[in-house]
Amino acid sequence: MKGLLKAFVAAMFALGAALPASATDWPTGPITMLIGYKAGGGTDTKGRVLAKILTRELGQQVNVINRAGGGQAVALEGFKNEEPNGDMFFFGAVTGMTLNPQINSALQFTADDYVYAGGLTEFQVTMVAPADAPFDDMAGFVAYAKEKGKIKYASLSPGAKIVMQAIARQSGLEVDYIPTKGGRGMVQLVLSGQVDFAYSGGIHARYPGKFKTIAAVSTRRLGNYPDTETLVEAGYEGVAIDAPTVVAFPKGIDPAIVAKMEAALKVASTDPDMMKISKSINMPIVYQTAAEASELVKESAAAIRVMLDTIGYKAS
Amino acid sequence: MDSFLPVLEAAFAPGNLAWILFGVTLGYLVGALPGLGKGTATAVAIPLTFYLSPLAAIAFLVGIAKGSTAGSAVSAILLNTPGEPSSTPTAMAGYPLARAGKAQKALKMGLFASVIGDLFSTIVLILVAQELAEYALGIGPVELTGILAFSLVFIAGLSGRSMIKGLIAGLFGILVSCIGLEVETGSPRLTFGLIEVYDGLPLIPVAIGMLALSEMMIQIGQRQRLQEEADLLRGSGIREDRVVTLGDWRRSARAILRGCLIGTGVGILPGLGASVGSFLSYGAERRASGRGADFEETGAIEGVAAAESADNAVVPASFVPLFAIGIPGSVIAAILIGAFTIQGITPGPLLFLENRDLILGVYMSMIAASLFLLLIGYFGQNVFARIVRVSPALVMPIVVFLCCLGAYLQGGGAFGIGVMALFGVIGFFAKKYDFSFVTFLIGFVIGPSFELSLRQTLGLVTDVSELLDHPVALVFGVLAVFGVWRLTVLQRRQREAIVGD
Incomplete structure (x- = not known):
């Protein structure tokens, strides 16, 4: 009897594996937005508005979960090992990936462990x-x-x-x-x-x-402060930290899912609710395509490396 | 006065009142569940407010905050399981009462003290928010260090029979609070490679483990006796044990008044937190009564009154620095900042100029919430008090389940349950060997603030003579030293008295 049950379960799994939902159908069920801060903060507030818009755009419920700790490190560490099937995506500041792993050697992830579907806003650092x-x-x-x-x-x-x-x-x-x-x-x-x-x-x-x-502190001038010089312009070569908020998936995600998310983010970037919330928390909308966001992550992580080496920083 | 009538109309509009009522009810329900406190209740409700008007949104959240603060006394008294750390003293003085068949009396006194503390503090907020704000800004790291040092000493005085054991427990609490990323450079301390503890051990699972789970472990070992006690918990037939008598009021009046003042004061100072308020008030009453450890053994109605009045007084008072300078005085106030910004309002100096009507409306709503609290609490208690009619064999698994739920929600999932279990075991042995888990928790809660403000002070004050610019800090520093001296002398006298026998 037990053997029969085992066989049945195995058969169901095989069936499930043999018939993957087509990526263009994604999402076929509720999906989850992972936020690395506690509920109630700026990133969370924005994330919840975004979740509402994405629910409308993607046609499936987008639920928000908060996994706070270590400046998003707790969320990102676990997220790295999620199945890359689109069931869960991350929303938060890119410094969680570009800065934190470089100053804390205990963290097991790097910025390369994720695929970036685009950027939506930027912290005015x-x-x-x-x-x-x-x-x-x-x-x-x-x-x-x-x-x-x-x-x-x-x-x-x-x-x-x-x-x-x-x-x-x-x-x-x-x-x-x-x-x-x-x-x-x-x-x-x-x-x-x-x-x-x-x-x-x-x-x-x-x-x-x-x-x-x-x-x-960013490499380019900031949306809310177009007249304020950057540190680089002031002569501090390489002293910059960029902090756009991005949507990311674990590595290995189907590019079709990324493209669909990228398109939904573009819609979100002009949504009236999103504009209202961005204005009230003083975080301007700076939409970036998946390619632009990925490029920025790469550049920013490299720039931070140079800065750390310059001051002789030892990762702890 | 012309502009005041529309404000009144807005605040007392049926829609707004309904949101306040809903908030208070929801808060009370959530607060009454073990391990779920005001922080959780308010944070979870924020998304609900997105499409409300600013006044209704803030009134709703304030209602939740007030309701859950008072509600957490229910589980503290009935189950010895505080909904949040600040209700711990309520459990210490109230649970023994419940076991003596006076649960309803304790619950009612807790509620009345809560409402009085809440109303008092709300009125203080309304009267002084603008004026006090200017002084509050002067409370910098140096002052905070002095105040915290004093609080630590004061609370160490609570530690029970042996000061040494109390100190060991308190220092162990501070040691445990050091776990996590160090604040300035982000170096991991005592983390053993676990990233879950980077922000420190989560407070709620630690508190639930120390208090509730360890208690359950002890009780499970005594099931037979408990079954007999449960009959007692049903409440004696005597009317005096179910209502708050004039005598109870007389015994508790001083405690409530002191609790109101302490809670309001603690709330106004940014960064001290509700736990400091209820523990200080409880400790002061315990000392003033001269009953000592008897407070926790037989229970004390005035202890419940002291803790609850201060606990609730902290909440409105913590809005003083929030409204006036935009700095939250408590977790709730910090969460409210999120709610304000969703509505496009910036708490701070300009709030009274730009959103005067809103603030007045919020004040009116807060008073309405106090009254609703009395109503909901009074009738809600009869519902919750039914928990005690159930056999311990049923209650215990439910409590353990709710403990797990609270630890799961507040401690980052399954990890929180692990933390809770660990501290349940530690709490079990602490209780067996009479180490004060109260001083442990206080050390754990105050530790990080104390470390931060001390380190800031060391950076800010470069020369000892500069300390003269901080008279508030000096006064509290001197009081702290005086407190240590007093306690030492008292202990020595006690020891000599024993040797003398």
């Missing part, structure tokens, strides 16, 4: 100062810092520290790194006048009149 700071650009900041002798810098993440270390090294600045937990800790330090300079993932835009945007 910037160097900021209190609104009453006596400088407006990097040259002014460096002059101010040299005059002051030592400046205090709110460092909200390992990436934020690396960027400042690279700047300090090139310009010969002395910096006290004040660790903070997340953007809100940084905002509090800046608003209460305890630090001179800080790194912001874009959160400072929620405090109009309180911050000055000194430089963009």
